[in-house]
Amino acid sequence: MTTRAYVIDEMISAKSIAARVEALAKEIGKEFEGTEQLVVVGLLRGSFVFIADLARELKLPVEVDFLEVSSYGNAMETSREVRILKDLRAAIEGRDVLVVEDIVDTGHTLSHVVNLLASRNPRKLKTIALLDKPSRRETEIRADWTGFEIPDEFVVGYGIDYAQRDRNLPHIGKVRFSE
């Protein structure tokens, strides 16, 4: 895979992310107090680091599951088509579900996922996104919880890739093309 040369400028430090994740987990804990077993659904692949940290901060019984839908491929433009690449293992009918997304950009992905999962009749369906780019929105959707609002920049790190690279950066950085 060839990419243009780029550098990554830190936008959100690992420390700030950790503090925010802890605070979000407290709010989520209140929302789902008494839930027998919350189904925490990570959208692959960008949410894998976020869901790992968030799940460990949640002081309630959880089941971790994953859903993979296609959106970006390796390009930087979003497509409006969302296809299921990997479906849930869990049956969510009558259960409490938290969808964990990396970034809400145009909102098409999250809104398709919410419609899909809602059609399976969960008892309660909530969403959380680590990052939100409100200026890019093309749909009505808003996550129930958001880690950070960011400007319209292409970001990587903390699970989020550029052409499958940089997912393992501990912080969120913005991509700047160096030539």
Ligand code: 5GP
């Ligand atoms: P949406 O359907 O909201 O336009 O797109 C959501 C998905 O696009 C996100 O879950 C994420 O996978 C991808 N995306 C949006 N913005 C960025 C970005 O700045 N960097 C990367 N790597 N992916 C992004």
Ligand code: MG
């Ligand atoms: Mg995503």
Ligand code: MG
């Ligand atoms: Mg991606």
